[in-house]
Amino acid sequence: MPSHLRVALALIAVGLLAAVAIPAAAAGNEDQRRTLPDAPVSITGLRELCSNGSAETPMSFGADANVILQRHGQARAACDKLIDAAELGGRDLAEVLLDRADLEAPGQADAYARALADYDVAIALAPDLAAAYWRRGKANLLYGRNLAAALRDLDWAIRLDPSQAEFYVTRASILSWDGRPELAMADLNHALTVDPRSEHALTNRGLAYFNDGDISRALADFDAALKLAPNDSGLYGFRSAARRRAGDEAGAKADEATMMELLSKGSR
Template structure:
């Protein structure tokens, strides 16, 4: 059974004080486990080279920016998974083409449960066997272990390997910081986040996660400073206003916290295409 404890992730840090959910529920549906064959209008009737190119495009389409429409999310997911299955099962891919298709399929399956998650790990394992020096594969497998099974020891081993192979990637340090925080090692987490920010000062996610790590560690002033920078870098991200609101409230700044919450609601309503709620004095 998967743990439901709050944790730090490469995108966000979960804690008793600051709660949010990982947006993967739509991908955990049973329909996402085994997608059917690709529809005829997605490549049938064209020459084999063009068909493979079309399947590759569809397989990778699961990485597109998420939609706000759950039906569209599920349809896109199933279509991408079907294309990946067809590529891997029915075409003799090799080398980089096979690695790319396996990674795409693993990413689609990893948020699922049971057999889907197991199949994702098998795909990541195949990629690592084919490309043992591919840092990206270790990062993806480690992130899946962190997010979807809470297998922290193995996740940490994967991230240590990813960073050893490619120490210039800020994202890797943010993910490892998430694991360190989940293992109750805030000093190590903060050291990784400092490294991530040094590598990529405009990487908003690193500032957000460091702010949340400071907040979880009881340092509200540093948390607020980091959220200030995250908001400056990504002024349209409603989550950062919510996080800063929590930190401001903990610091006793109620009026500023309320203003941040109102801004977060406004941004959230804009994304959903709904009118923002009226705030009464």
């Protein structure tokens, strides 16, 4: 399997490439992202709109483009309103800035620059917020392809809060991109020490085993991950490839059929 495909699969497994699927028009359409319901919206309501539209709560790949645009527009408008109203400060403002940054990060050029600026301000407001470094690190990995900056962010996130399995899984993806599979595997193993039920860690470790030709261990990890996420279409695809490599053609075809069924229903 080509190295770039291995990395892409790992990113899908960690949930990174599924972060958000915003059509290109969304990043540059100011009218679209300024759309809000006509009725007054409370601070709590705005916060929910802003947060639920961010890249941390992705829609399925099968979602209609207009629905994605509408949600993105309402979320961005809600984030802007919260920030512009100047009623928030400190950690509360940092959280909103992070949500807006997640909405902007998949864009290009100016949109990505705005996202980085929001991440930077959020971290300045709450320098002890580990998730802020994690979220900026993911943006640096996915959209900036800045591996050095992404790794620095994840190192900080883990230093601040070593109890989060997802941090190690994301750092493992960065290390995979950077051609350091041994360190990536160490992070995945540690993630499973922190949280033995981490679907993302199991999936990524299964992919690492698969790439190394250790099919029995790969299948064990995919089986365990599917027990935790039985509707994850991508996992059936990964296990199908492993089953085929192991000579189980019937099992491979059964997993492919399940994957296609889930995809047709809009599962990730």
